[in-house]
Each structure stands twice: as structure tokens, then as C-alpha cells.
Amino acid sequence: MSLELRNLRKSYREPGGGTLPVLHIDAFDLPQGEQMALVGHSGGGKTTLLNVISGITSADSGQVIVDGVEISGLVEPARDRFRAERIGIVFQTFHLLPAFTALENVLLGMAFAGRPDGAFARQLLDRVGLGQRMHHRPAQLSVGEQQRVAVARALANRPRLMLADEPTASVDLANQQMILDLLRQACQEHQVSLLLVTHSSEVSSQFERVEQLSQFNRPGDRS
Amino acid sequence: MNLLTIAFKSLQQRWLSSFLTGLSVSLGVALMVAVLVLNSVVTKVFEQSGTGYDLVVGPKGSDTQLVLSTIYHIDKPIENLPWRFYRELSEHRLVERAVPVNLGDTTEIGNFPIVGTTPQYFLIDPVPDQKFRVKGDGLRGTWDAVIGSQVARKNHWDVGATFKMVHSGQDDHVHNELFTVRGVLAPTGTPNDRTVFVHIDGFFQLDEHEKPVEEAVEREAKFFGESEDQIRERYKNDIAEMQRHAGHDHSGHHHHHGPPSDLQKEVTSILLVMKGKEGFQRGLAASTLQADLKEGFQAQGVSVVQVMTRLMTNLVGNVRDAFLLLTVLIIAVSGIGIFVSIYNSMSERRREIAIMRALGARRQTVLSIVLLESTLLCTLGGLAGMLMGHLLVFCAAPVIEDRSGLLIDPYTFIGMELVVIPGLVLMAMLIGLLPGMSAYRTDVAEALQN
Numbered sequence: 001m002s003l004e005l006r007n008l009r010k011s012y013r014e015p016g017g018g019t020l021p022v023l024h025i026d027a028f029d030l031p032q033g034e035q036m037a038l039v040g041h042s043g044g045g046k047t048t049l050l051n052v053i054s055g056i057t058s059a060d061s062g063q064v065i066v067d068g069v070e071i072s073g074l075v076e077p078a079r080d081r082f083r084a085e086r087i088g089i090v091f092q093t094f095h096l097l098p099a100f101t102a103l104e105n106v107l108l109g110m111a112f113a114g115r116p117d118g119a120f121a122r123q124l125l126d127r128v129g130l131g132q133r134m135h136h137r138p139a140q141l142s143v144g145e146q147q148r149v150a151v152a153r154a155l156a157n158r159p160r161l162m163l164a165d166e167p168t169a170s171v172d173l174a175n176q177q178m179i180l181d182l183l184r185q186a187c188q189e190h191q192v193s194l195l196l197v198t199h200s201s202e203v204s205s206q207f208e209r210v211e212q213l214s215q216f217n218r219p220g221d222r223s
Numbered sequence: 224m225n226l227l228t229i230a231f232k233s234l235q236q237r238w239l240s241s242f243l244t245g246l247s248v249s250l251g252v253a254l255m256v257a258v259l260v261l262n263s264v265v266t267k268v269f270e271q272s273g274t275g276y277d278l279v280v281g282p283k284g285s286d287t288q289l290v291l292s293t294i295y296h297i298d299k300p301i302e303n304l305p306w307r308f309y310r311e312l313s314e315h316r317l318v319e320r321a322v323p324v325n326l327g328d329t330t331e332i333g334n335f336p337i338v339g340t341t342p343q344y345f346l347i348d349p350v351p352d353q354k355f356r357v358k359g360d361g362l363r364g365t366w367d368a369v370i371g372s373q374v375a376r377k378n379h380w381d382v383g384a385t386f387k388m389v390h391s392g393q394d395d396h397v398h399n400e401l402f403t404v405r406g407v408l409a410p411t412g413t414p415n416d417r418t419v420f421v422h423i424d425g426f427f428q429l430d431e432h433e434k435p436v437e438e439a440v441e442r443e444a445k446f447f448g449e450s451e452d453q454i455r456e457r458y459k460n461d462i463a464e465m466q467r468h469a470g471h472d473h474s475g476h477h478h479h480h481g482p483p484s485d486l487q488k489e490v491t492s493i494l495l496v497m498k499g500k501e502g503f504q505r506g507l508a509a510s511t512l513q514a515d516l517k518e519g520f521q522a523q524g525v526s527v528v529q530v531m532t533r534l535m536t537n538l539v540g541n542v543r544d545a546f547l548l549l550t551v552l553i554i555a556v557s558g559i560g561i562f563v564s565i566y567n568s569m570s571e572r573r574r575e576i577a578i579m580r581a582l583g584a585r586r587q588t589v590l591s592i593v594l595l596e597s598t599l600l601c602t603l604g605g606l607a608g609m610l611m612g613h614l615l616v617f618c619a620a621p622v623i624e625d626r627s628g629l630l631i632d633p634y635t636f637i638g639m640e641l642v643v644i645p646g647l648v649l650m651a652m653l654i655g656l657l658p659g660m661s662a663y664r665t666d667v668a669e670a671l672q673n
Contacts, residue, residue, distance in 0.1 A: 051668045084583020095578045100234035111224040112583035
């Protein structure tokens, strides 16, 4: 199993002193190599769920098991290391570092995992069609090209799980399908499980497994 | 890709702000290095210059003035001493060597100070373990001169050149007599380099360099505490000879009269080397003579080292300390500049930090990156500053040499500079700590959302 969630709870403290429950998931599984689309309305807790799965945010309780490792039980530095080595993340707004070239952005992800591999980084950029533009900075790349760099960066450490948060939402129509295809094919090639969050039915309709977050997340349920 | 590259890239992204803050560090360090180097050179020169002599003897008055005028030629001489006093000192049981020094005149060209002295002047080392090296024959005859290296260079004089002297007095007239350069000194890094030495016999034979008889009698009586009759009795032959010469008709011709009598001769100061081994024995002999002079005569014996140490501590030292304080303040202000620059950039960089953290960078890693940034700024700025400081010394050396005679080795490197870079690294750590902690505490989820 690539991802298992058990009895997961996450709430936020409100300015007034109360708590706002965001996640309450009894059980959720994503088998290794599977690709699924997670659909939910805005403010439904999709991004929080991805942050909890990646270990960026801690859950209040419950278990997050990625590739057989219960990351919810790890201390923060170990979680950071695990995230660097086994989880790839593609953000809606790409989140490339502007001072670094496309190649350096990919290498940056490798650096934090302690696995610098220039040849593989170049190979990935070639794979996403940026072999000729790897020494360009993000500002010199088109929006679609920037998201392709982000996909290459997410694959840099040969992750076991790929989390994609609305990866096509900031891309023009012409590039949306291309990015989606690229992401799905790359994950398939590298046997990476893909959990893609979207609110677009056009995107979700292309996945065999589509889940509504509200179907298994009941934050108001106190049981 | 390592942390250093990441830090460097981050600085590169804010290149203008990075450049300006780095520049402010460089300027502070450059000034500090220049002050330290120049101070060490000045201290060395001042400490070296008197070491060959144990005492400088001159008329009573300011000991600082005596040393500055005799050794450095940068103050007016106090007064003069009777020649008889020099003779007596040179035969004193504690004195190994006494060298007379006469000051006051300058060269007609270049306005270099003239020192009337004996060839023995060049037997005393100008700098410890460094003897005078003279090209040419040196001082032999009455109208011979030896010139310092800077005089030779600036006036384009060499062995065989002739020159006239300007009498420093009320009228500043030019003496008619011609001196011939018979020797050129190799550079010594001391005021000797910008001095012209003439044979004391020639110096005495210049017009107006002999004291009128009555004045000389009165001065010598007063100096030795004797009656004027006793003085006249002592020099009766010389006085008779002078009276005979006064009756001689000078109309229609001008000639040198030969050396004046001892009564009319005088010296500005006397350099003494004491008997005994260098160090304690000579020091003791110098102290004994100093004490004797205080009681018996209207003269003083001054230890050059003591006076210069006092001057260095009270004046030069204070000026140096003020400069150092100023440069430390400049560096501190640069440090604050770096702090402000990095701290201000933190708000706009919070997203970048969050991206790095999302990619797996640990809190300590982003803290290290910020600390590395401030270290890079301080170290690169510091290294550039050291280079600029030495460049400043390199460019200033010939100007300082021209104006002061201080020979500055432009490649001088002083030990204290080794502390500059570690000091800057320490400062960088302190500067980077607060912004670094801000990076450390960044809420990744929130920063990514924003």
C-alpha cells in the first residue's frame, strides 16, 4: 500500500479561541502505483489533507502511513527527510525558486534528500520536454514550462507517492491536458502512486478512481 | 548543489542590496587594514630611529622638541651648545662615541634639511642591525656632502652634484659656498632619507655660522658657570688671533677664513653612544650621565626611545586608537546594514523558505542558509576590504614617503589582520541569527498558502 490513513483528525484553532475541525477520516487507502483524483469544494480541507500526508502539517491524532512508514509518528526532522526522499509534491502555483535555473530547481530537491544526481535531473528535464531550456530561470519560461519543471522536480528523488494540488489550475487551457498527461505518464513510468486534488470535473473524469473528499471526510462527526 | 551555492544564489537574487551591504563592510575593513598597516609602519619607524644612540644631548627645554628636531627634523632646534661641551662629552669616561649635529639650514633646491656633522654619524646604525650604505666616498673634505636617497631622487642629484644652502634666519639668505655631493645613502626608511649631511667643518665656515666673540664668551660663561674672564683666559690665543684678523683689510676681495675658533663654534645637539655592552650596561651609563647633566649643566640628556614611547602612547597612539574606533564603528554600522538587509528580505523570502521546507529542507537547513548568507556577505566584503586596504597602502606609500620620508613597504602584512576574518564571521553569525530564527520558525503551510 502506498498510502494509508487511519482515524485521522485535524482541526485549527480559531482566533476566538474555539477549534475548527477540518479533517476526520476513519480510513483511506491508495494502493502502490494507483492514480486517483480527489474532488472537493473550496475550503473542504483538500490542501490540509495533502499537507498532513506530506508531513508539512502534523495531524492532531491518527495515523498517516506512507510506503509502510508511519510518518505521523516521526519527529519533525525525520518527517522532513522522509518527505524529501519518498514524496513528490506539485503545487498549483508551481513554487519554483526564481533565482535558480530549471536544472537548479530540480537539483535543489535532490540536495535536501542528499541525493544529487545531475544526469538524472537532466534526463527528467529532457523527459518533460525542457532539454533545451534547462538553464533558463522561471521568469524566462512560460507558465506551462514552469509547471513541467515542477513535475520534473517532484520526480527528482524517485518518490513512492506523488501529491498534486490542483496542478492544472494555473495553466492555460492549451497546456492543461499536456501537464496532466505528463504527470500521469511520468508516475506510471516510475511506478509512483498519484493523489491529485482538483475541483475540475474535466480533470477528474480522466481518472479511473475518483473520490469526493466529503464522502470519507466528516469533520463535524464527533464519533 | 550545496548550501553554500543556495546561499550564494539567494544573495545573487538581491544583488544590489547584497553588493551595497558587502561594499560597506569592505570599506570599513579597508580603512581598518590601512590604519593598522600605516600605524605599524609609523610605530616601527619611530621606534627604530633612535635605537643606535643611547642619548641625545641638547640645551635644556622640551625633550620632545629636542628629539623631533635632532632625529626627525620636524621641529625647530631649541638652541645651541658650546663646542667645548661637545669636546668634554666626547672625552667623558662613560661615552664611547659623541657625534655633533648642527641643524637649521636647508637646501636651496627642494628645501631639504641640512645636518652638519662628522663622518662618525654614519658609523651609528640608523635601524637595528642595518648599517648605512653609502655610494661614493662619503664625508671627507670640508665641502663634502652626503645625501639621503629621497633627496637624490627628487632633486636628481648624484655623486658630483653641487648645491648651495639657505640660511634659516631672519633673512633666509643663500650662502655663497658650494657643497659637492660625495655620497648617496641607500634608502633606510628613516628621516635620513630626506636629509642632506654636510661636513661640520664646512658648516662652520659658512658666513654667520660663527658666534660673535663677546656673545660666545658670555654664553659659555653662563653655560659652564664660570666668569667671563676665565673664559677669555681659556681662549686668549684664539681671541688675539681674531683681533688680528679683524684689522685685516677685506675690501675688494672675499675669502674663507678657515675654521672658526672653538669659542665661536656651537652645536645644536650631540648624539651619544655609551660605553659597555648593549642593553643594561649602556642603559645604566646613559642614566648616570643623564643625572649628571641635570645637575651640572644647562643641558639635558634625552633617551630617544623614552621620548618616542611617550609620544607614541600619548599622541600617535591616541590618534591610532581614534581611527581604529572609527573603523570598528564603520564595520558595526555595516553589520547593522547587513542585518537590516537580510531581516527585511525575510518577509518576501518566507515563501522561498517554505518551498525549500516543503521539498524536505529541515529547519536547521534554512537557518544555516541564512547564516551562510550573512557569513558570505561579511567574508567576501572583508576579503575585498583587506585587498582594498592594502591597495590603499600601496597607492599611499609613495605619497607618504614623499611628504614625510617614511619608507612604507606596500606589502606589509600585520598579524592582527588574521583576526579580521574570524571576527567578521563571528559578527555574521550574530547578525544572521535573528533572521535565521525567523526562517527557522516559518509556518510552511501558511507561507505556501499565501
